[in-house]
Amino acid sequence: MAEMQVENKGKKGKKTGQKKHNTRVDLTPMVDLGFLLITFFMLTTSMLKPQTMEISVPSKDKVEEEEQNKVKASQAITVLLGKENKLYYYFGTEENGVDPELAETDYSSEGIRKMLVVKNADVMNKVNQLKLDKAARKVSDEDYQKKLSEYRASKGAPTILIKAADDSNYKNLVDILDEMNICNIARYAIVDITPYDLGLIDKKTLPAK
Amino acid sequence: MPKVKIPRKSTTVDMTAMCDVAFLLLTFFMLTSNFVAKEPIIVAIPSSVSEIKIPERDIVTVLIDAEGKVFFGLDTQQDRKEVLDNVGKAYSISFSDKELTEFSKITSSGVPIEKMKAFLALSIEARDSKEAALGIPTDSLNNQFKVWMKTSRQVNPKLRLAIKADQKTPYKVVKGVMTTLQDINENRYNLITSLKEVSTK
Numbered sequence A: 001m002a003e004m005q006v007e008n009k010g011k012k013g014k015k016t017g018q019k020k021h022n023t024r025v026d027l028t029p030m031v032d033l034g035f036l037l038i039t040f041f042m043l044t045t046s047m048l049k050p051q052t053m054e055i056s057v058p059s060k061d062k063v064e065e066e067e068q069n070k071v072k073a074s075q076a077i078t079v080l081l082g083k084e085n086k087l088y089y090y091f092g093t094e095e096n097g098v099d100p101e102l103a104e105t106d107y108s109s110e111g112i113r114k115m116l117v118v119k120n121a122d123v124m125n126k127v128n129q130l131k132l133d134k135a136a137r138k139v140s141d142e143d144y145q146k147k148l149s150e151y152r153a154s155k156g157a158p159t160i161l162i163k164a165a166d167d168s169n170y171k172n173l174v175d176i177l178d179e180m181n182i183c184n185i186a187r188y189a190i191v192d193i194t195p196y197d198l199g200l201i202d203k204k205t206l207p208a209k
Numbered sequence B: 001m002p003k004v005k006i007p008r009k010s011t012t013v014d015m016t017a018m019c020d021v022a023f024l025l026l027t028f029f030m031l032t033s034n035f036v037a038k039e040p041i042i043v044a045i046p047s048s049v050s051e052i053k054i055p056e057r058d059i060v061t062v063l064i065d066a067e068g069k070v071f072f073g074l075d076t077q078q079d080r081k082e083v084l085d086n087v088g089k090a091y092s093i094s095f096s097d098k099e100l101t102e103f104s105k106i107t108s109s110g111v112p113i114e115k116m117k118a119f120l121a122l123s124i125e126a127r128d129s130k131e132a133a134l135g136i137p138t139d140s141l142n143n144q145f146k147v148w149m150k151t152s153r154q155v156n157p158k159l160r161l162a163i164k165a166d167q168k169t170p171y172k173v174v175k176g177v178m179t180t181l182q183d184i185n186e187n188r189y190n191l192i193t194s195l196k197e198v199s200t201k
Helices: A028-044 A063-075 A112-119 A121-135 A141-152 A170-182 A195-205 B016-032 B077-090 B097-104 B113-121 B144-155 B171-183
Strands: A051-056 A077-081 A087-091 A103-105 A160-164 A188-192 B059-064 B070-074 B160-165 B188-195
Touching (some): A028 B016, A051 A170, A077 A112, A077 A170, A077 A195, A087 A195, A103 A112, A112 A121, A112 A170, A121 A141, A160 A170, A170 A188, A170 B171, A170 B188, B059 B171, B070 B077, B070 B144, B077 B113, B077 B144, B097 B113, B144 B171, B160 B171
Parallel strands (some): A160 A188, B160 B188
Antiparallel strands (some): A051 B188, A077 A087
């Protein structure tokens, strides 16, 4: 074994009958076992907990809210998620038979985010200032949360209607919800896409073909 | 010249300290670990900047794969047993104790209730096969997912909902699930994502 027996041969004169036993146990295998188990646990555990996005949707029986949405639609920005990761948006709604102009964009930071940041510049500035203050420890955590939600809900902030087409995918939805988060937009709703919206997309894409 | 005596020294290192460390670490890992739950399908979750952590306990995970198959997972064995029992009752299928225990060992299941008995009779390896992962029906005529959801809410009112869907899942399926949830007044839920870094510039 790994242990080397070193006998004490220094003293010649002693002649006791009993042999001196070495009481030390070789612990190497035990250490091996320990590390083996550690490795096993390290590989099987999930240390990293996944993140979540919390969303809440209005319940079905709140019809009033839907009415409110309709009123707001004239001031809202409608974002349409199309197929093949295409993204469109328009401001307001149809007025006197004139279609709003549909603009095409993408999910990158140069695309939809730029538009949203411009539209939400007021809130963005305030929130950024607040974040700086927090980094400099001028505001407490509690105040920070309170002010953050206050700024986000302020009057000037735009309302976004998110309408996803059936052939868009889940990633698109998460991406756009993410943009809402990044751009500090508190007022947004996920709404069913209407045939009118689909028509707008068709009109936009067809002539190009 | 007298010989210089070099004393023979033992090459053994005292392993006790190392052993202590190893077992200390082992204890740490055993206590902090929560095992990677085995899921019937592999889901590539999208990333977001959200930093909210998922709650530890009392969560229902709704797994949706890229093809739109829906799976349903509860986190405690007790809940799983009770939920299956009650869902079975709703479809007038009674499960034996053995079947309930078998089911309680499965993290996440996606089997139509009428095929559940056959599924539980399969060996553990056979359950992992592709054919076994059918998904829970969510269409409006036979919305078993709704029943599962409702029953779990009755069994454990503290449950929180988490949706874990693949990046490529068509929105149509996600919408279907969301409307079902809305139907039974589940208006708050979490979308599971992985973290990504984004600059707001």
